[in-house]
Amino acid sequence: MSERGRRLCLLIDAGPSRFAVPATSVLEVAVPDVGGATLRGHHPLVDLSALLGGPPEQRPGTAVLLDTSPTLALRVRSVRGVQDVANCPWLHVPRRIGPSVEPAVRGLIDIAGELFLELDVEALAPGVRAPPQLKVVDPFGPPLSRALVFETGGRLLGLPLASVAQVVGLGPRFCPLVTQTAAAGVILHQQQAWPVFSLPGLLGEPISSEPLVVLTEIGSDGVGFTAARALGVVEGANLAGVATLELRRMFS
Numbered sequence: 001m002s003e004r005g006r007r008l009c010l011l012i013d014a015g016p017s018r019f020a021v022p023a024t025s026v027l028e029v030a031v032p033d034v035g036g037a038t039l040r041g042h043h044p045l046v047d048l049s050a051l052l053g054g055p056p057e058q059r060p061g062t063a064v065l066l067d068t069s070p071t072l073a074l075r076v077r078s079v080r081g082v083q084d085v086a087n088c089p090w091l092h093v094p095r096r097i098g099p100s101v102e103p104a105v106r107g108l109i110d111i112a113g114e115l116f117l118e119l120d121v122e123a124l125a126p127g128v129r130a131p132p133q134l135k136v137v138d139p140f141g142p143p144l145s146r147a148l149v150f151e152t153g154g155r156l157l158g159l160p161l162a163s164v165a166q167v168v169g170l171g172p173r174f175c176p177l178v179t180q181t182a183a184a185g186v187i188l189h190q191q192q193a194w195p196v197f198s199l200p201g202l203l204g205e206p207i208s209s210e211p212l213v214v215l216t217e218i219g220s221d222g223v224g225f226t227a228a229r230a231l232g233v234v235e236g237a238n239l240a241g242v243a244t245l246e247l248r249r250m251f252s
Contacts, residue, residue: 003157006161008082008083009022009023009082009109010022010029012064012079013080014049014178015049015052015074019076020111021064022119025066028065032045036061041065044073045073045074045229046075047061048070048076052177052178053130054177054180057077061068062079063075064077068124068125069125072121083111085109088110088112089110091108093105093186094222096193100131100132101117101177104120105117106118106123108188109163113173115172115175115186115187134183134197134201136203137232139203139245140243141244141245143244146239148214149232150167151227151230152210153200153206153228154190157188159245165189167213168212170213175187180207181207182202182207184198187213187215192222194213195223199225212226
């Protein structure tokens with residue numbers, strides 16, 4: 001994977017996500033055949049987004065032929081090009097989100113401030129298991145006298161201030177997963193990879209796109225939650241009707 005200190009990766013977009021593929025595993029990048037089902041007539045194309053548990057890829061997309069056993073021809077949304085990532089920060093997949101992406105994703109790469117999921121192409125070839133449906137039961141705790149309040153899925157939630165690290169907007173340092181599940185993605189913040197979840201998804205409710213992430217700390221772990229808006233610090237009677245999110249009950 002490296003030559004004279006270089007480590008080349010093909011950077012691709014698939015579904016809503018960004019991926020880095022070791023260039024030594026790539027045999028060909030091409031336009032799909034007319035009709036979009038095959039590459040050069042005998043390589044059936046498999047949508048990378050669907051392979052990882054997400055929706056079908058946009059047609060026609062771009063074909064990427066991988067040097068695996070058996071040979072795997074992927075359809076991706078687009079190909080950005082080849083990048084030397086030898087000097088780019090590499091991070092482990094956060095353990096709380098690992099079951100949603102492993103073994104297909106071996107790690108994360110920060111490329112000029114944009115977060116990519118690094119694919120393990122050999123793990124893709126035999127097919128990837130369906131990601132788990134993450135759920136929690138009754139994640140709410142006793143009322144608070146002072147809390148950071150945010151809205152998600154139409155619900156107002158309060159968090160103890162000691163548990164809140166920061167509220168940040170989505171951007172290139174956030175990489176969503178292709179699956180529409182409670183595991184929304186990973187965000188890079190202060191050189192740390194934080195798993196990001198959708199609370200409505202954890203409760204088995206519909207998931208909608210939200211522009212913010214509330215970063216929280218549970219012991220030594222960091223966990224983010226998507227949010228539609230942040231109302232700031234609220235006290236006393238103004239907390240009436242605001243549910244308290246009990247983090248330790250959710251992630252024991």
